[in-house]
Amino acid sequence: VSVRALYLDGGELCYRSDHEEPRPGPDEALIRVSVAGICATDLELARGYKGGFQGVPGHEFVGVVERAPDPAWQGRRVTASINVGCGRCARCLATGPEHCGDRAVIGILGRDGAFAEYVAAPLANLVAVPDALTDERAVFTEPLAAALRITEQLEAPPGRAAVIGPGRLGMLVGKVLSLAGTEVTMIGRSAASLALARAWGLAAASGQDAPRRGFDVVVDAAGNPAGFRLALDLVRPLGTVVVKSTFAGACDVDMSTIVVNEIRVIGSRCGPFAPALLLLARGQVDVDGLMGAEYRLEQGVAAFAHAARPGARKILLRP
Amino acid sequence: VSVRALYLDGGELCYRSDHEEPRPGPDEALIRVSVAGICATDLELARGYKGGFQGVPGHEFVGVVERAPDPAWQGRRVTASINVGCGRCARCLATGPEHCGDRAVIGILGRDGAFAEYVAAPLANLVAVPDALTDERAVFTEPLAAALRITEQLEAPPGRAAVIGPGRLGMLVGKVLSLAGTEVTMIGRSAASLALARAWGLAAASGQDAPRRGFDVVVDAAGNPAGFRLALDLVRPLGTVVVKSTFAGACDVDMSTIVVNEIRVIGSRCGPFAPALLLLARGQVDVDGLMGAEYRLEQGVAAFAHAARPGARKILLRP
Numbered sequence: 001v002s003v004r005a006l007y008l009d010g011g012e013l014c015y016r017s018d019h020e021e022p023r024p025g026p027d028e029a030l031i032r033v034s035v036a037g038i039c040a041t042d043l044e045l046a047r048g049y050k051g052g053f054q055g056v057p058g059h060e061f062v063g064v065v066e067r068a069p070d071p072a073w074q075g076r077r078v079t080a081s082i083n084v085g086c087g088r089c090a091r092c093l094a095t096g097p098e099h100c101g102d103r104a105v106i107g108i109l110g111r112d113g114a115f116a117e118y119v120a121a122p123l124a125n126l127v128a129v130p131d132a133l134t135d136e137r138a139v140f141t142e143p144l145a146a147a148l149r150i151t152e153q154l155e156a157p158p159g160r161a162a163v164i165g166p167g168r169l170g171m172l173v174g175k176v177l178s179l180a181g182t183e184v185t186m187i188g189r190s191a192a193s194l195a196l197a198r199a200w201g202l203a204a205a206s207g208q209d210a211p212r213r214g215f216d217v218v219v220d221a222a223g224n225p226a227g228f229r230l231a232l233d234l235v236r237p238l239g240t241v242v243v244k245s246t247f248a249g250a251c252d253v254d255m256s257t258i259v260v261n262e263i264r265v266i267g268s269r270c271g272p273f274a275p276a277l278l279l280l281a282r283g284q285v286d287v288d289g290l291m292g293a294e295y296r297l298e299q300g301v302a303a304f305a306h307a308a309r310p311g312a313r314k315i316l317l318r319p
Numbered sequence: 320v321s322v323r324a325l326y327l328d329g330g331e332l333c334y335r336s337d338h339e340e341p342r343p344g345p346d347e348a349l350i351r352v353s354v355a356g357i358c359a360t361d362l363e364l365a366r367g368y369k370g371g372f373q374g375v376p377g378h379e380f381v382g383v384v385e386r387a388p389d390p391a392w393q394g395r396r397v398t399a400s401i402n403v404g405c406g407r408c409a410r411c412l413a414t415g416p417e418h419c420g421d422r423a424v425i426g427i428l429g430r431d432g433a434f435a436e437y438v439a440a441p442l443a444n445l446v447a448v449p450d451a452l453t454d455e456r457a458v459f460t461e462p463l464a465a466a467l468r469i470t471e472q473l474e475a476p477p478g479r480a481a482v483i484g485p486g487r488l489g490m491l492v493g494k495v496l497s498l499a500g501t502e503v504t505m506i507g508r509s510a511a512s513l514a515l516a517r518a519w520g521l522a523a524a525s526g527q528d529a530p531r532r533g534f535d536v537v538v539d540a541a542g543n544p545a546g547f548r549l550a551l552d553l554v555r556p557l558g559t560v561v562v563k564s565t566f567a568g569a570c571d572v573d574m575s576t577i578v579v580n581e582i583r584v585i586g587s588r589c590g591p592f593a594p595a596l597l598l599l600a601r602g603q604v605d606v607d608g609l610m611g612a613e614y615r616l617e618q619g620v621a622a623f624a625h626a627a628r629p630g631a632r633k634i635l636l637r638p
Contacts, residue, residue, distance in 0.1 A: 049575075091556065095557060098556075098581075099556035099557055099580065099581070101532070153581075213420070225574075228574060237410065237417075237418035238414060238418055243574055243577055243578050244578070245574065245578065246574075246575045246578050246579065247574065247575065250571040250572060250573055250574075251571070251572050251573075251574045252569040252570070252571060252572075253569060253570050253571075253572045254568075254569055254570075255544075255547060255562055255564065255565075255566065255569075255570045255586075256368075256565045256566065257586075258562055258584065258586035259562050259563070259564065259565050259586040259587065259588055260565065260586070260588060261418065261586060262417075262418070262472075262585070262586045262587060262588055263585075263586050264583065264584070264585050264586070265577065265583070265584040265585075266581070266582075266583050266584075267574075267576075267577035267578040267579070267580060267581045267582050267583070268578065268581060269578055269579060269581055
């Protein structure tokens with residue numbers, strides 16, 4: 001059986017009307033995709049990041065279970081966490097599949113993703129979407145979970161935090177920290193993005209106006225090397241820089257700043273789905289303001305181009 | 320009154336027979352320097368690091384108190400911690416002088432150091448040297464304290480650690496981690512330095528032979544950008560890289576490695592003197608193996624050249 005899908009091959013994105021239907025493994029479900037979101041990692045993959053992913057991209061999605069070995073999942077509306085580990089190694093057993101050396105990652109590494117009519121996912125990764133939550137909001141579960149990862153990694157909510165890059169992920173990070181009791185300043189260049197930050201009740205400033213060494217925690221969600229360098233300028237001595245950006249290529253870092261000020265730098269990737277869904281279902285993160293535009297799968301290449309524009313909000317794909 | 324001293328001016332080191340004697344402030348002691356050690360930071364300062372320090376370098380020293388406002392210190396053999404804060408700001412009050420925005424640092428920043436007949440230091444910075452400890456061993460207090468800073472910063476002793484750069488500081492770091500119950504591998508290039516590591520009971524390997532992603536903690540004490548890049552290769556996912564190197568210039572870093580593996584990078588600078596002196600007094604860190612050569616102050620320029628040679632051990636200066 002063939003399905004419609006976007007396909008990526010070494011940085012080349014195309015639409016296919018005859019991609020092979022995913023074949024779920026023994027403990028996996030086949031999910032009919034309702035809607036999927038394009039994120040910065042997809043754009044990096046399409047630029048050939050990490051030598052390029054070959055397959056169907058897409059890891060933020062909501063869908064309906066079409067087939068599953070456990071009938072309890074049949075017909076349910078779900079989203080899914082994206083890391084699929086071996087389940088047997090020390091890392092899987094200790095901290096989960098996120099850092100398994102043999103892992104696949106849905107739509108990112110070694111496994112087809114959700115920019116298609118169907119996607120397969122292990123039952124262990126499925127999370128039911130509450131009825132009250134629309135598909136368009138629930139598709140923010142994965143990026144909101146990634147934002148919540150920061151609060152997992154910090155011992156306690158910081159007093160003052162800055163978030164560099166008020167984009168799709170950056171806004172979610174700012175909101176999550178604010179909900180945890182932190183005084184958040186969003187740092188950006190465009191008036192539109194800073195206006196959205198203020199509409200969400202967050203302080204906003206340009207990089208030049210933000211106080212040097214003035215923040216306990218600075219989150220770099222800028223997606224470029226300048227963001228990390230600014231983060232090192234804004235964080236206080238003994239403070240923490242959380243890096244959320246994944247971008248291809250190297251970053252010139254003045255290591256002596258890190259040493260002399262004893263700064264802590266933490267890489268941050270995937271986070272917990274349950275609290276993300278809870279916050280979305282309660283309406284505590286108003287993601288409607290992050291909605292950009294919707295495209296059909298057939299217009300996927302144009303959708304990617306739109307998502308890559310500066311200031312673009314969340315671009316959704318509908319099979 | 321004039322004293323003999325080494326003097327640094329914008330990366331130019333010279334010997335002066337007529338430097339002005341230090342004038343201790345109201346809560347400070349005047350110390351006659353017995354012996355002082357040259358460390359990598361001195362070499363960086365002499366290369367013009369951070370725009371260059373103007374004054375007398377030297378921050379590892381042992382001496383005898385010549386004058387002090389508190390007579391209890393008179394005639395005592397001492398060493399001293401090196402950060403001098405304002406004592407009033409939030410950082411001084413919360414975590415001490417190390418990160419005061421107005422701090423001076425003895426021999427490094429805004430304050431003359433110990434490569435001279437006399438040095439001044441606040442009484443609050445003085446630490447008495449136990450009688451049983453020789454000057455030549457006690458001069459390692461400051462670098463050993465810097466090594467112990469790592470155990471202050473880590474929540475718990477790591478299971479397996481690698482230390483890149485088996486030089487003067489790297490060896491102390493390896494020994495301190497080993498004493499804390501960690502399985503330590505020293506990573507270096509020269510056969511001589513790896514032999515010393517083995518003589519200290521530590522495992523030793525070349526960078527190529529060390530297991531990728533095999534260490535909970537990797538300490539970068541290499542003093543060059545290649546050391547940090549190797550550290551990112553050797554640390555396991557969710558592991559910690561501690562940066563002890565201060566070197567002038569930027570380092571090209573692949574930030575996506577930090578993000579995807581959720582690595583934590585911690586800058587590490589000055590540490591606690593009391594446990595350092597205790598370990599030295601007990602003979603638990605056999606610093607005799609790190610001794611290089613001794614020079615008179617007049618031969619200071621030659622001493623710096625010696626200390627900068629690859630594989631050089633601790634070079635001491637005697638006024």
